[in-house]
Amino acid sequence: MKETIKKLIPESLIARLRGLEADMKLHHETAHQMRRFRRNYARRGSMRQEHLETRIIFFTHQIEKGLSHTDFRYGFGKGVLAQMAPLMAALRAVDSDIAHNDVYQTAISSLHEYRVRHEAAHVDLTYMRDLFDAATWNAIAATENTTGGAMVIRSSDKRHNDSLTFTQLMEKRHSVREFADESVSASEITKAVDIAMRTPSVCNRQPTRVHIITNPQLIRHAMPLQGGFRGYPMPPALVLITADNQAFMNQDERNEGYTDGGLFGMSLLLALEEQGLAACPLNTMLPMKRDEATRKLLGVPDSEFLVMYIAVGHFRDEVMTCKSQRFAADSIVTVHA
Ligand SMILES: Cc1cc2nc3c(=O)[nH]c(=O)nc-3n(C[C@H](O)[C@H](O)[C@H](O)COP(=O)(O)O)c2cc1C
Incomplete structure (x- = not known):
């Protein structure tokens, strides 16, 4: 019976009804997600x-x-x-x-x-x-x-990065925020993007998009909108990782671009490090006005979410960076046996 009714309803109507249902779910579940976030983020004044x-x-x-x-x-x-x-x-x-x-x-x-x-x-x-x-x-x-505190990074320690093991590369990579004056070409970065293309993504739909910015004037305008790089000289190049929402098929996937784009970002950071390029990821979780201004400045299509920037340059002979101590692995692991 159900199958007979289904056969009588045109696909266009089914698609429309499914679309309406998905829109309602998108609204309801986004609000639910927002409430969970609001209950739990580290608000100023909390004593938790x-x-x-x-x-x-x-x-x-x-x-x-x-x-x-x-x-x-x-x-x-x-x-x-x-x-x-x-x-x-x-x-x-x-x-x-x-x-x-x-x-x-x-x-x-x-x-x-x-x-x-x-x-x-x-x-x-x-x-x-x-x-x-x-x-x-x-x-x-x-x-x-x-x-x-701070630690020193030396370009001389980066010469053999392409022969390191994965563990060594992970250990040695640090965010670097001050670069050599030398420029970085889009093709140097594209080499690393090529490697990062092996990053997995949901159903292999590959939502990540990469905008490479080497125009100094664009960088000078983009960085104040980003806001987390104050006090440093401008980086020679900036990579903007975005996720194209056209790769997603229903409302359940509304955050998937951040997951897939984030995975891609880490691959790209490691690929840049392997190539001997210095880099620093920079957040693009921007207030709406700065998000819109960034989109306009860089011509980011409406279909893309901003995932993160990566500032890229060549290593200086010597530069300092944050130690950024990590939690012990067992402090973040819960075993569900
Ligand atoms: C998504 C993301 C956003 C970040 N945003 C900023 C930023 O706005 N400004 C900044 O100086 N560093 C930023 N960082 C760099 C972090 O401070 C750095 O990764 C962290 O301290 C760990 O240090 P490490 O990268 O040297 O291992 C960001 C890192 C990530 C992954």
Whole structure:
């Protein structure tokens, strides 16, 4: 019976009805997703341990970026320190085993480097000292933890990148935000894109699109809209990874472009590293106005979502970057046996 009715209804009507149903689901499920996000993201002012840790990692990263600037600015990050100090006190209050809290100890370690570098230059640190209680201030001085702060990257260490094992390449890749003056051609980047094409994607539908920007004027306009690269000289090249939503077939796949584009992004980062090119992924989770301005500037088609930028250049002889300490693998693994 059902089959007979189905045969009588024209395909165009079925498609229309299915489309209406999918639109309603898209609306309902996007709202459901939004509510889950809203319940859980690390809002300012939250005292949940995970939220405090997220915010401390964010500010530790700001300190590490300041510490790794070639053009080191003494006294940088006063606002960051002012936000970090109460968060660290709050984390101590909720975590009874703070001595083994890696997020906290890495923050202390990066503050140690901040303190030592300033003290070595005889910079008055009263502004910092006033933010922390005596015990924390002393812990910042005394820590032997070296997981936080800045590290040096040398171009001479990159010469044999094409013969490294996967593990070595993963270990050695770091985000680099300051590049040699030398330009980077689109064809150098395309070589790495070629390698990244082996990245898997849903049903092999390959939604990722790659925009390579080498025009300095476009880069100069795009970077302030991105917003996370302030204080650095412009990179010689910028790659914009997008996902073309024309590759998707129903509302369940509304976020798939970010997954597939993200996988592609990591492949591309490793391929660039293998080719001896320096790179830094940069987020494109932009507020609507900056998203629209970026689309207009770069002529991104309406069908594409922005996934991420990657700044690309040649390595300087020596440059500093953030250590960006990682969680231990077992701290993120849940085994469902
Ligand atoms: C999606 C994504 C967005 C990022 N956005 C920025 C950014 O806006 N500015 C920045 O300086 N670094 C950015 N980064 C780089 C991260 O800070 C860096 O990957 C992280 O600290 C880990 O360090 P590593 O890449 O050196 O291993 C981003 C990284 C990713 C993966």
